[in-house]
Amino acid sequence: MISLWFSIIVVVILILIPTIGSSSAALQSLFGIVIPYAAIITFLAGFVYRVLNWAKSPVPFRITTTCGQQKSLPWIKNSKLEAPHNAWGVVRRMALEIFFFRSLFRNTKVELRDGPRLVYGSSKWLWAAGLAFHYSFLVIFIRHFKYFVEPIPGWVSLVQSLDAFFQIGLPVIFLTDAVILASVGYLFFRRLCDDKIRYISHAADYFPLLLILSIATTGILMRYFFKVDIVNVKQLGTGLLSFNPHLPQGIGPLFYVHLFLVCTLIAYFPFSKLMHLGGVFLSPTRNLANNNRMKRHQNVWNFPVKMHTYDEYEEEFHKVMKAADIPLDKE
Amino acid sequence: MRDRGRILIGLLIFLILMTFPVWYNALNGVSVMQEPELATKNVPGKDKCVNTAEYMRQNHMNLLNQWRDTVVRQDVRVYTTVDGRKFNMSLTNTCLDCHPNRENFCNRCHNYLAVNPYCWDCHVDPQDPKVLAAKEPR
Numbered sequence: 001m002i003s004l005w006f007s008i009i010v011v012v013i014l015i016l017i018p019t020i021g022s023s024s025a026a027l028q029s030l031f032g033i034v035i036p037y038a039a040i041i042t043f044l045a046g047f048v049y050r051v052l053n054w055a056k057s058p059v060p061f062r063i064t065t066t067c068g069q070q071k072s073l074p075w076i077k078n079s080k081l082e083a084p085h086n087a088w089g090v091v092r093r094m095a096l097e098i099f100f101f102r103s104l105f106r107n108t109k110v111e112l113r114d115g116p117r118l119v120y121g122s123s124k125w126l127w128a129a130g131l132a133f134h135y136s137f138l139v140i141f142i143r144h145f146k147y148f149v150e151p152i153p154g155w156v157s158l159v160q161s162l163d164a165f166f167q168i169g170l171p172v173i174f175l176t177d178a179v180i181l182a183s184v185g186y187l188f189f190r191r192l193c194d195d196k197i198r199y200i201s202h203a204a205d206y207f208p209l210l211l212i213l214s215i216a217t218t219g220i221l222m223r224y225f226f227k228v229d230i231v232n233v234k235q236l237g238t239g240l241l242s243f244n245p246h247l248p249q250g251i252g253p254l255f256y257v258h259l260f261l262v263c264t265l266i267a268y269f270p271f272s273k274l275m276h277l278g279g280v281f282l283s284p285t286r287n288l289a290n291n292n293r294m295k296r297h298q299n300v301w302n303f304p305v306k307m308h309t310y311d312e313y314e315e316e317f318h319k320v321m322k323a324a325d326i327p328l329d330k331e
Numbered sequence: 332m333r334d335r336g337r338i339l340i341g342l343l344i345f346l347i348l349m350t351f352p353v354w355y356n357a358l359n360g361v362s363v364m365q366e367p368e369l370a371t372k373n374v375p376g377k378d379k380c381v382n383t384a385e386y387m388r389q390n391h392m393n394l395l396n397q398w399r400d401t402v403v404r405q406d407v408r409v410y411t412t413v414d415g416r417k418f419n420m421s422l423t424n425t426c427l428d429c430h431p432n433r434e435n436f437c438n439r440c441h442n443y444l445a446v447n448p449y450c451w452d453c454h455v456d457p458q459d460p461k462v463l464a465a466k467e468p469r
Contacts, residue, residue, distance in 0.1 A: 044349065048342065055338040146445045148352035150362050157445045167449055170396035227389035231364060231440060242356040250385075281341060 004192070007206035011214055014264055015257055022256035031256045032236055033245045039263035046270025047278060054282050060299035064290040067106075072293065083290045090289050097286055101131055126190065133183035136176035137212075139163055140219075143174070147230075147237035169224075177220050184213050208274055211265050218258040228252040364443040368435040377429045381412050395422065395450075422454050431458055 021027045068079025084090045096102040109123035143163065145156045164172040188209045191201045222228050232248035233255060239245045269275065281287065314321065314328060321328060347354075371377035380387050382394065398420040401407050410420045418425050430436040433456050441447065455462060 044346065048346070051338065051342050055335050145352060149355045149359070150364075150443065151359065152445045153355070157447070160445055161447065170392045170399075227393075229389055230444060231388070234444060235363075238356065238361045241352040242361045243353075244361075278342075278345070282338065 003201065003203040004206050006203050007210050010203075010207060011210045014211075014261060015214060018256040018260040019253055022253045028256070029247050031260055032247050032251075033240065035263050036240055036259065037245075039267040043266040043269055046267075047275075050270050050275055051278050051282070054279070058299075058301050059284045059288075060301060061297055062288045062290060062292045063284050064288050065285045066290050070290050070293070085289055085291045085294065087289060090287060094281070094287055098280060101127055101134075104130055125186070129183040129186040129190075132179050133187060136180040136183065139176045140174075140180065140216075143176075147234050148241045150234070150238055171223060173224075177216070177223070180216050181213075181220070184209060184216065188213065204273055208265075208268075208272060211261060211268075215258065215261045215265060218254060218261065222252075222254050222258060226252065226254055228255045365439050367437070367439045368432060370431055370436070371429045379416075380429070381410065381416075381418055381425075392448075395426075398422075422450060423456065427456060427458075433458060 018031050022031050064083070066083040068082025069076065070083040071078040071085040078085070080089050081093050081096070084093050093102075104127040105124065107123050107126045108120050111119050111121070113119050139159055142156060142159045146152045146160070149156075160174075163174045163176050165175065166173070188206070191197050191205060191209075228251055229248075232251050235246075235248045236251070265274075269277075310329075314330060318328070382390075387394075398410065399422075401410075402420050408420050410418045412418065427433065433451075437448075451459070457463075
């Protein structure tokens with residue numbers, strides 16, 4: 001529970017800093033220009049560092065998790081996706097994992113029922129909420145390109161118009177806004193409501209969820225309730241990403257809270273579990289073909305070990321062994 | 332790892348995608364938004380909007396929504412501004428009366444932020460080239 005309160009307090013502090021700070025004009029350039037640049041640099045450098053670090057670590061053996069029959073004799077049916085034996089199988093397996101979170105689909109739940117009986121059941125909520133959350137996040141991410149480029153590319157407008165498909169209300173409600181709140185909300189309460197999951201949850205689990213929840217909330221507040229001048233917001237955004245930053249006056253404090261939270265998220269990203277964005281591509285349990293018996297995999301990092309076989313040993317100690325009546329191979 | 336080459340290629344693709352706005356701006360240049368044209372700023376009686384300029388800039392869609400609901404649901408068509416002026420709550424007849432050129436007013440902002448209101452599917456903009464063409468005697 002301490003980890004939960006810790007995360008809540010950190011997020012509240014992160015909201016208070018720009019709320020108070022951005023009211024002073026001098027500090028606005030800190031929140032509007034300096035911190036965003038610092039956060040972007042931290043993100044890119046940190047990400048590259050982490051991936052290069054992973055690229056360096058030795059993975060000498062095939063340690064795939066197999067969930068099916070591996071390829072062996074021609075008359076035994078093998079499972080091409082669960083135990084892929086070639087690159088094509090791995091590509092398909094990875095695609096299913098990355099686009100559809102296939103391993104989460106297998107999530108099961110254990111319960112102790114009256115009896116007492118221990119029952120296992122399939123539980124798709126985690127998978128459904130995870131998928132809904134990630135795709136909403138992607139759409140929202142793409143939509144935000146409109147604040148950084150001019151002219152706006154057609155595919156960004158297309159994604160946005162699909163997101164506003166049902167034309168409910170004015171400003172038109174984006175479906176992903178509702179979906180991301182619901183799914184992150186579920187992912188957060190899932191950790192609180194189940195004792196077993198709460199037991200294994202740390203601040204590193206609560207904090208990103210709360211941070212993303214606050215980012216989505218401030219964004220939604222700005223769009224539907226407490227409007228900010230988004231023409232000015234776009235001038236700031238395009239200025240930043242064309243390296244010609246200038247700070248328009250009169251963007252409300254709510255925007256600076258939103259921006260500061262986003263900066264926190266991207267600066268925190270490379271040092272957190274959020275790195276699974278890159279990590280999912282590099283997990284050796286998924287991205288290696290299960291061909292341990294088809295090919296010989298030699299550890300290329302093997303230290304050359306000095307060998308002393310039993311034959312040589314016997315030769316060396318032949319006389320002594322003979323004298324001690326120890327049975328010898330070469331007799 | 333023997334896959335280092337592939338990891339580097341993947342990392343490169345990731346960096347290119349992530350920095351998309353930067354090189355897109357570098358290639359295209361950033362065009363600034365043209366200020367919306369205020370056609371009636373100096374016309375007496377039409378020199379003030381239905382609310383303050385600052386409010387309109389940020390909240391005109393909420394106001395339009397409110398107008399729409401009041402007209403369509405309650406059949407009340409008169410809007411009284413804070414300073415006591417009275418307006419007919421109408422998109423075409425009121426807003427476009429003072430902001431006649433939609434292309435040079437509404438759309439300058441809207442194109443800048445990829446806003447594409449669907450209102451004009453039904454509501455008429457008298458200056459719309461398509462509407463003008465339809466009016467032409469055949």
